Amino acid sequence: MVAWLTRVFGPAHLELVEEVVQDALVKALQQWPYSGIPDNPSGWLFRVARNGALDIIRRHAVFDARAPEIAAELERASDADPLSPWAIEDDELRLVFMCCHPALPPDSRVALSLKTAGGFSVPEIARAFLSADATIAQRLVRAKRVLREQHIGLELPRGSDLTARLESVLEVIYLMFNEGYSAHAGDDLIRNDLCGEALRLGRLVAQSPHLVTSGAPTAHALAALMAFQSARLPARIDANGEMVLLEDQDRALWDQRLVTLGFAHLERSAQGDTMSAYHAQAAIAAIHARIDRVDHARWAEILGLYDDLVALNSSPVIRLNRAVAVSRVHGVDAALRIIEGLEKEPALAQYYLLPSVKGRLLAERGDLASAAACYRTALALPCTEPERRFLLRRLEAVSGGEW
Amino acid sequence: MPKYMLLLHDNPASFSKLSPEEMQKVIQKYIAWGQRMQNAGVLRDRNKLVDDNGKVLRKSGSDVRITDGPYSETKEVLGGYYTVEAENYDAIVDIVRDSPHFDFGGTIEVRQIEEMRRPGN
Numbered sequence: 001m002v003a004w005l006t007r008v009f010g011p012a013h014l015e016l017v018e019e020v021v022q023d024a025l026v027k028a029l030q031q032w033p034y035s036g037i038p039d040n041p042s043g044w045l046f047r048v049a050r051n052g053a054l055d056i057i058r059r060h061a062v063f064d065a066r067a068p069e070i071a072a073e074l075e076r077a078s079d080a081d082p083l084s085p086w087a088i089e090d091d092e093l094r095l096v097f098m099c100c101h102p103a104l105p106p107d108s109r110v111a112l113s114l115k116t117a118g119g120f121s122v123p124e125i126a127r128a129f130l131s132a133d134a135t136i137a138q139r140l141v142r143a144k145r146v147l148r149e150q151h152i153g154l155e156l157p158r159g160s161d162l163t164a165r166l167e168s169v170l171e172v173i174y175l176m177f178n179e180g181y182s183a184h185a186g187d188d189l190i191r192n193d194l195c196g197e198a199l200r201l202g203r204l205v206a207q208s209p210h211l212v213t214s215g216a217p218t219a220h221a222l223a224a225l226m227a228f229q230s231a232r233l234p235a236r237i238d239a240n241g242e243m244v245l246l247e248d249q250d251r252a253l254w255d256q257r258l259v260t261l262g263f264a265h266l267e268r269s270a271q272g273d274t275m276s277a278y279h280a281q282a283a284i285a286a287i288h289a290r291i292d293r294v295d296h297a298r299w300a301e302i303l304g305l306y307d308d309l310v311a312l313n314s315s316p317v318i319r320l321n322r323a324v325a326v327s328r329v330h331g332v333d334a335a336l337r338i339i340e341g342l343e344k345e346p347a348l349a350q351y352y353l354l355p356s357v358k359g360r361l362l363a364e365r366g367d368l369a370s371a372a373a374c375y376r377t378a379l380a381l382p383c384t385e386p387e388r389r390f391l392l393r394r395l396e397a398v399s400g401g402e403w
Numbered sequence: 404m405p406k407y408m409l410l411l412h413d414n415p416a417s418f419s420k421l422s423p424e425e426m427q428k429v430i431q432k433y434i435a436w437g438q439r440m441q442n443a444g445v446l447r448d449r450n451k452l453v454d455d456n457g458k459v460l461r462k463s464g465s466d467v468r469i470t471d472g473p474y475s476e477t478k479e480v481l482g483g484y485y486t487v488e489a490e491n492y493d494a495i496v497d498i499v500r501d502s503p504h505f506d507f508g509g510t511i512e513v514r515q516i517e518e519m520r521r522p523g524n
Contacts, residue, residue: 030413
């Protein structure tokens with residue numbers, strides 16, 4: 001609804017659009033407890049929002065010149081069939097592309113996407129990014145000002161600009177997913193709502209008819225990656241809210257519908273000859289999804305994919321993940337040599353997983369004292385509560401002579 | 404069985420900050436609450452009142468003066484009412500206790516309807 005009204009009003013009036021939609025929802029909240037939910041709730045909301053919108057163009061002088069045109073467009077949408085799903089998706093896609101405009105600072109892109117396309121409230125976004133409400137609110141105000149001042153609209157860019165914008169869109173979606181998948185801090189390890197929204201937007205982009213010629217395979221690869229990872233979410237945390245490592249996870253808890261969805265997107269990501277970092281990561285996730293116990297041969301396959309991934313994006317975090325695969329194929333010592341190199345990376349200086357992985361490898365080699373030291377180092381770095389408890393359990397185990 | 408009125412006072416400003424998803428959850432909770440009352444066979448009637456706060460009529464001198472409703476100076480409004488049947492106030496408390504209405508600073512006033520024998524009935 002936000003997307004549709006944004007198109008009708010113009011993105012410069014995003015504020016008004018949000019107000020209209022919010023008012024419609026508040027009306028529902030006040031009325032439905034007494035009347036029950038109407039037969040067609042979205043039609044009801046749509047009607048109320050449209051009446052609110054008509055009210056606004058009559059009240060606000062800024063629309064004077066365009067008022068008749070906007071009113072006509074609002075009237076045109078019929079009650080019975082307010083919006084076809086295709087039209088909604090198209091409006092929404094344009095909205096996401098607008099939110100990821102390069103003129104906006106990257107921080108603002110994520111916040112704006114969550115707010116306008118995802119319908120998240122300011123406090124929810126603030127919680128997700130551990131910022132103050134005021135910080136997020138300010139970020140949104142600034143973003144909307146940029147949209148207004150630079151006359152950024154809902155038109156999709158063309159040609160190579162579209163490809164560039166798509167990259168930004170996928171990056172924003174991936175960031176959103178990662179924030180949900182592994183929160184930076186706080187009591188919860190996972191924020192399912194962020195993961196769900198990222199997956200929804202990723203699929204929206206992947207299935208868009210606008211991108212068939214450019215970028216669809218990459219979007220499908222990201223959607224596949226997110227679907228596989230989401231499938232594992234229920235198994236990543238046990239009944240006590242404790243973190244469970246991949247190899248210890250109860251596979252019966254994996255969401256098979258999402259696994260299937262992941263494979264469907266993976267298949268479509270293979271159309272064309274693009275090989276993106278998302279492709280490699282999705283392929284790795286697919287191997288884990290396909291087999292219960294990853295054996296030596298499979299680890300070699302995974303390592304090959306990590307090699308591809310490092311060639312595409314040699315971020316230290318990816319090299320750390322590759323080190324785990326190296327340990328399974330070439331042994332712990334080879335992996336430890338890679339990790340020693342990574343310890344000099346400033347980007348990983350505050351990353352608890354680096355000493356945590358090192359501790360695990362040292363423990364496997366039987367060097368329990370050094371492993372314990374690593375877990376202590378990890379515990380001094382920022383992590384979520386469940387992660388901290390996980391590290392404490394590991395520390396206790398190696399200190400007690402087991403690994 | 405005695406009848407009671409549940410008068411739901413709420414503060415509309417308190418949910419204007421909710422996200423659509425949160426609102427959906429709140430609505431679901433209200434619906435579930437209404438359903439529980441229906442299943443228990445206690446619900447007789449429910450109505451929402453129009454948001455205008457109504458009018459208050461008062462005698463002033465020899466005139467009757469009409470002013471805006473009683474709550475116009477406060478943020479709280481009487482949003483609607485439920486009519487229910489229950490054994491006594493204790494039974495009502497059991498029904499009302501888990502209302503989502505309290506999650507947002509709303510209050511529920513419970514009043515018993517006095518049963519009267521009307522002449523001619």
